[in-house]
Amino acid sequence: MSLTPPIQMTSAELDNDLREVRQALDLFLSSKINEAENLVYVKSKTSLYHSLGYSFIVFLKSLMTFEPADIEKAIRTIKGTVQIASSLRKRDTIIGSISNFVKGGTVGVNSLKSMDRIQQHAELVYAEAYLLKASLCIINDNAFVSFIREGINIRNSYMIYRNLAKFLECVKKDEDMKNFEVDEHFSSGVSLGIGMFNLMLSLLPPRVLKIIEFVGFKSDRSLALKTLESCGGWTHVSPTNDTSSNGNIEEEGLRRPFCDLALLAYHLVVSNVLPVNDTDITFASEILNYNLRRYPDGVLFLYFSGRINQTESYIDEAIVQYKKAIDIQKQWKQLHHICYWELALNYQCLRDFERAHECFEILCKESMWSKCVYSYQQAVCVYTLGRPEDMDHVINMMKKVPELTQRIAGKSIPMEKFVVRKARKFVAQENRLLLPACELTYVWNTYDVMPLAELLKSLSIIEDTINSLDGIEEKDYNNFWDDFCLAHLLRGVILSKIAFPNNPNHEDVKKFKRSEDNVANSITSLQSVVENGAKIKLDHYVLHYARYELGRLYTNMHEFSKAKAEFEKVLNGGDIKRVGKYSLENILQLRTYNAQVKLDLLVEECTKNGNT
Numbered sequence: 001m002s003l004t005p006p007i008q009m010t011s012a013e014l015d016n017d018l019r020e021v022r023q024a025l026d027l028f029l030s031s032k033i034n035e036a037e038n039l040v041y042v043k044s045k046t047s048l049y050h051s052l053g054y055s056f057i058v059f060l061k062s063l064m065t066f067e068p069a070d071i072e073k074a075i076r077t078i079k080g081t082v083q084i085a086s087s088l089r090k091r092d093t094i095i096g097s098i099s100n101f102v103k104g105g106t107v108g109v110n111s112l113k114s115m116d117r118i119q120q121h122a123e124l125v126y127a128e129a130y131l132l133k134a135s136l137c138i139i140n141d142n143a144f145v146s147f148i149r150e151g152i153n154i155r156n157s158y159m160i161y162r163n164l165a166k167f168l169e170c171v172k173k174d175e176d177m178k179n180f181e182v183d184e185h186f187s188s189g190v191s192l193g194i195g196m197f198n199l200m201l202s203l204l205p206p207r208v209l210k211i212i213e214f215v216g217f218k219s220d221r222s223l224a225l226k227t228l229e230s231c232g233g234w235t236h237v238s239p240t241n242d243t244s245s246n247g248n249i250e251e252e253g254l255r256r257p258f259c260d261l262a263l264l265a266y267h268l269v270v271s272n273v274l275p276v277n278d279t280d281i282t283f284a285s286e287i288l289n290y291n292l293r294r295y296p297d298g299v300l301f302l303y304f305s306g307r308i309n310q311t312e313s314y315i316d317e318a319i320v321q322y323k324k325a326i327d328i329q330k331q332w333k334q335l336h337h338i339c340y341w342e343l344a345l346n347y348q349c350l351r352d353f354e355r356a357h358e359c360f361e362i363l364c365k366e367s368m369w370s371k372c373v374y375s376y377q378q379a380v381c382v383y384t385l386g387r388p389e390d391m392d393h394v395i396n397m398m399k400k401v402p403e404l405t406q407r408i409a410g411k412s413i414p415m416e417k418f419v420v421r422k423a424r425k426f427v428a429q430e431n432r433l434l435l436p437a438c439e440l441t442y443v444w445n446t447y448d449v450m451p452l453a454e455l456l457k458s459l460s461i462i463e464d465t466i467n468s469l470d471g472i473e474e475k476d477y478n479n480f481w482d483d484f485c486l487a488h489l490l491r492g493v494i495l496s497k498i499a500f501p502n503n504p505n506h507e508d509v510k511k512f513k514r515s516e517d518n519v520a521n522s523i524t525s526l527q528s529v530v531e532n533g534a535k536i537k538l539d540h541y542v543l544h545y546a547r548y549e550l551g552r553l554y555t556n557m558h559e560f561s562k563a564k565a566e567f568e569k570v571l572n573g574g575d576i577k578r579v580g581k582y583s584l585e586n587i588l589q590l591r592t593y594n595a596q597v598k599l600d601l602l603v604e605e606c607t608k609n610g611n612t
Contacts (some may be wrong), residue, residue, distance in 0.1 A: 007046060007087045009118050011181075014048070018185055018503075021049045022254060028057070029257055029295045031329035044080070048088060049254075052125050053079040060130050064334030066368035071440075075136050081129040088122035090115050107160075112167040117181035124189045127160035131193075139408055158217060161193040188253020191231040196262055198224035203274060205571070205593035206295050225266070225278065231259035236283055260287050261300060268307040272445055274591055275552065277598035281311060299325045299335050306342060312503045313451050315346050322346070337367045344377065348441055349450050351457065357381035362430045372404035376419035377440065384437040395431055398423045415526075418443070418583045425538060434483040435465060443584065447497050452508045462487055481535035485528070485542045492525035493549055500556040519557065526550045542582040544570055548592050555595070560603050567596045 009017075021040060028036035040053035055078045062074035088110065112120065123352070134150040134157070168190055171180045193405040201219030229235070231253060267284035270276060285308060291301045306321035322339040329335065344359035357378055364374035379397035382390050401423035405416045426433045438458060441447055466487045499518040501509045526546045533543030551566035570592045 007048070007084050008168070009048065009088060011117050014118060014121065016521055017119075018051045018254060019046045021053045024053055025254065025257065026295075029291075029298045029300065031295075031297050031299045031331070033057070033329065033331045033335075039380070042268065044077075044083075047268070048081075048084055048122060048125055051084050052129060053478050055081045055129060055132060059136065061332070061334070062136065062372065064332070064337065071136055071139065075133060078129050078133040078136070082126065082133065085122045085126035085129055088118055090119040090124060108163060109167045112163065113170070113180060116184075120181065120186055124164060124193075127157045127164070127193060128189065130154075131157040137403070155217070157193075158197050161190065161197060162218075164190045165194045169505055184253040185255070186253075188231050188255040188259065191227050191253075192255040192259050192262070195224045195228035195231075195259065199262070199266060203270070203276075203591050203594060204497060221278070225263070228259045228263050231256050232287070234263075234283070234287065236280060239347060244261050257291065260291055261304075264304045264307075268304055268311055272307075272311065272448060273587075275598055276597040277594075277601050283306065284308065297328050299339075301344075302328060303339060306339070310342065310449050313379055313449050313501075313506050313508075315349050315449070315454075319343060319346050333366060335370070337363055345446050348437065349446050350454060351437075353384050353437065353602055354380040370404075370406070370413060370416060372401055372406070372413075372416045375404055376401045376423055379423070380433075380436045380440060383433070391431065395427075398426045398431075412584060414584055415443075418465065421538070421583060423516065429478050432478075434486060435462065435490060438462060439486060442490055442493055447493055450497070450560070452501065452512055453507070455494050455498055459491065459498070466491060479537055480535055481532055482539045482542070485532055485536055485546070486539060488525040488528045489542050489546050489549070492522045492553075493553050494600055495522035495525065496549065496553045496556070500553075501604060519553070522553055523550070526553070532610075539583070541585070541588070544582060544585070544588055548588060548595070551592070551599075552595060555599050555602065558602075558606065560599065560606075563597070563599055567592050567599065571596070 006255060020043075024039040027033075027039065037054070037057050040050045040057065043050035044054035045051070053075070058070070058074040058077045062070040071510050088395045090107070107123065112123070115123070134153040137150045168182065170188060171182050184601055188606070198218070198220050201223035202217070202224060236272055258321055264284055266276075267279050269283065271278045271279040272567065284304075288301060288304050291298070292305065295301055302321055302325035309315070309318035309321060320357065322343045325339045326336045340362050344356045344363070347353070347356035351432040359375050360377040360381065363369075364371055364378060367374070379394050379401070382397075383394045402420045405412065405420060407413070422433065422436065422439075426436075438461070441450070441458070447458075450458070466484075467610060469477075469480070469484055469487065472480065477483075495518045498512075499514065503509065526549055529543060529546035533540075533546070536543060547566045547570050551570070553564045554560070554563035554566065570588065
């Protein structure tokens, strides 16, 4: 059996490959995905960057389809990229190999300084490919041993990135960077890797960080954002950034668009899930506009255009952009699913449950990600429409929800566990749930972006529900305190959003006459949940989320000591005894930790300005 000959490459061949892969990237970002895939596939078995480009495309496709065959193909393809990168990496001496093994399999700065340009790129691609492979293996293999093994590989990838970043720091101090043959494609790759690692780790709560820091991981959100921004030459100072201020397009680093996409995801997606303190919508708009000029038909940038409108409560405009993103490309139907999900949530936001149901129905038929959640969302939409002739259909859908669960990395998906509990509760309560559509709107953080008119409509519905509960005897109502507390949690949240809108510059908000009663009534409702939380039988999450919302409300009121007390009770488990976890606990811990960071920075700022 003949061995595969080692890959060899000259610097000129590397330059040519980078130009071709750059063409493929432009095609990909312009929604010509099949053309991009064909371009990188031709040399994917022999070229370092063609192999990486093809691996990235099949990696992305496997995540979207979630089909086992696609995931296995992606793993095989990425392993091929790892082998090419390995063959081009610098060969170490025996002593150096022993030293690297002790350090976790990575090379140090001195070794990187002695590498030629090909070896530098091979080291970078090796880290990138290993990270992609480890991520897919964790998803594909439910075994705990696989989780540990790939966790070690992710750590090794991180250590490579960290050493590459140290190497770049040393190189930048040198008067002539060309002495080390560093190019913009290499530096943009290091920026992307070190920026993304730091950004993701910085969102984790301290108790998790302590564990991962013990094995070598570090996090710095400020460094992460600055690193990602530096790749595109972005600053928060200049009012506009055009092509000239961001360098020559042909000379920019290959990974620069991905750094821009990471920044957009942070400011427009992460900020909607977690209360991060450094969101900058104006800055995100500049990044987006620059990329839309370059890729006007780019589905990813059209998606983020929808996100900007959604974040600022312009829901109708967001819907237009999501539809445009769906219509602009037909090659990868899976890319539509991201937009259909956002469309569904936006239609729910407008209380258009017919159209929301249509979107969830498409997702349930076409997307493999979570048929369990999609089915429950469908059932809730039809249930909320309140048509008696649809009730049998709703019952059948609710009964099927528990059968549709799946596991990732051997673990159940928290949101699937949540909707399964709700579906079972629906059946146990003789086909009844209280305000399930409003509950989902809250769980998905959609009240944060809901227009004022829709907030007022939702408030009216919830207050009517609360009034209907008055005078009912607990013994005559199944799970009375669960529904009482849920209704008051929702009322408290909506009143706080009316009092402190997400976009205070929205024209509808400016016309609205604010009332101090909104704040007082919000506190009253949320405290009602806290006072009666111990009586909840099933939906224990409601109590802890009420404390979180109280903390956010007190933060907006600059009642900092009260806010801190509420956040600490959430992080420490509250002041009631409970057994086991409650629904959606991990995401609440993440939100509370980031809300506490935001609070601490606000306290520091107010102290500095003498406004304590």
